[in-house]
Amino acid sequence: MTDQFLFGVEVVLNGLMAGVLYALVALGFVLIFKASGIFNYAQGVMALFAALTLVGIMEGQVPFAHLINAIFGTEIHHFGWHVPALAAILLTMVLMVFFAWAVNHFVMRHLVNQEPIILFMATIGLAYFLEGVGDLMWGSEIKKLDVGLPQGASFWIEENTAFLGSENFFGFFIDQLDIVATLVAAVLVVALVAFAQYTKQGRAMRAVADDHQAALSVGISLNFIWVLVWSLAGFVALVAGIMWGAKSGVQFSLSLIALKALPVLMLGGFTSIPGAIVGGLIIGVGEKLFEFTIGPMIGGATENWFAYVLALLFLVFRPQGLFGEKIIERV
């Protein structure tokens, strides 16, 4: 096999892995949109907030320390303990559930039956609010996130594939973190699909997604379902925050990962959990292959815009996305 072909295969493999990371972000959007018809602009900030909270808890940081110190003239920053990663993840999840409750209690339940654009605007406000609270609570500095995930090239894969090409081919590069992310995403999707299909709450969630009023008429609590859905989206945001935060450190640009999820949603559809995964994979592979083949001829840095072009091309033929529900309105 020629080295160029092998390099192409390597690009495809890495594109698939990158796609999984995009899909992790897109999943949160899908969950909320599916159950409530809300495009949650705050999903990226939720990932940031979850990751900030996780690091803060792990490092024993005092929340709102700057504010407390400014008001009371104290000098407190840390509790002086370190919390193990697993316990910190659980505590963060508790906070995300509380956040879900607060979003529903203070915002969403007051906007029932409002136009989708109003709900969308509310999530924009929520995003800015959450970003501000995150800053006030945990500070703006970049934090290292270490929950014990492996990083760097997999030596085993490199060594066992190097023989495929010439001396200029060094074996396939696969980041161990990407492998972990892929496994986590697979488990997450299976769990979410199983939850939606086989549990009482999952079926209730689907019922609400189909028709709010019909669901209410059979005794399903809309409040409970929305808290549940926002909690699940919070959990997905936490997973995405961990994976992306492990790469770049936890910092405020983490919220921009939402930009990577948009073409995935356009392509995979806003209402399909498997669609988010497949959309992510197509976008990941598509943008990486384009950058590999065409990028050098046109100056590179094609990935951001090409993802959207690819998604738009799909939209022309399937406006509802690959797995989205076909919209048929009879008059």
Add this chain to the structure above:
Amino acid sequence: MKKRLATMAVAAVMAASPVLADLVFPSLSYRTGPYAAGGIPFADGYADYFTLLNERDGGIGGVMTRVIECETGYNTEKGVECYEATKGEGSLVYQPLSTGITYQLIPKVEADGIPLHTMGYGRTSAANGKVFNNVFNYPANYWDGASIAIKHLLDENGGDLSGKKISLVYHNSAYGKEPIRTLEELSSKHGYELTTIAVDHPGQEQKSQWLQIRRERPDYVIMWGWGVMNQVAIQEAANIRFPMENFIGVWWSGSENDVIPAGEAANGYKSLNMHNIGTDYPIYADLQQYVIDAGKAAGAGDQVGTVLYNRGFYAAMLAAEAAKEAQRIHGEAEITPAMMRDGMAALEMTEERMAGLGMPNFGPAFSVSCENHGGSGQGKIQQWDASAQQWNIITDWIDSDKEVIQPLIMEDSEAFAAENNITPACADS
């Protein structure tokens, strides 16, 4: 009754009058948003230096200083709004810490006659003071930075880079593209092969770029990044096991923020710097006493001595020294922006002067003139020690290659002058 009315009238007039007694130094800061981690320490250092002058010396030349902070969020439109909102306060010099904002402010400051200082960023050809009367970019600019990086590599390779492969990984913006022309010129001169690799904003995902580097195996990688792009690039370089000592970032890719997230993997990474690092300077004792311990620090006081804090501190020191120069030239304590420009254009930073300020060898010695707003163009190389969690300076001041850079500055600035109908000449004092 008349007396009361007269008192009220005097009070009203006093309240309505502008406060003339302050020397105003606006700080277009960004403490929020994706680039806050870089903006906060710079803004803290900038503000703390002026607080120190007020608390210890009673200001500059007997006039208190006032820092007006305006949050830009590193957003160009907000930066321009901040400029418009603060210029009427008697602002003496703007330092926006953003190349995007700088480009928007250049025509405005030229029209308003307010100096703009873009230390190590902004429009490189602004070093030609005859075209850009009110814009200064001392002590060094981007093209100096590119040249300093190549000079360091020349030193490491016995003065010969022929046949070497160098990749530039750059932020795909006006800022990131700045060094390309210089590196191309230097490539012709020194015989190395240059590859340029663009990274789109914000740079959270760089897998393609680093796979390309892994395929092409350059001998050295130079980085022109900012914000999250830096952290991801350093992590990706570690992932492909690129030798960190062969990876050099510009001075905006060389703060603690950039290396700490990668942990041990960042060990050995190098970057440029235009000033010294750490807190081992007499002035920091004063800072502790008059500002930090007195509870008057701009931030929590936990950024003191970091690379970007020192940069803000240094930027403020240069502004304060230029203000002193302006006071000396014009014999007036309460200076105007035009006087400030004269002070900046006549600034001479000698080693004695820095030592006298309690900042010996903090920055390079340089002098500014009407023609040269760019200073000496010197820089140092620093290297990250991950186990000690600190940067170490590993070279002395390195001169940039003026033979290559000066013609580029003249070419670009003269083109700008022609486009904007500017007749190159020194500003009237």
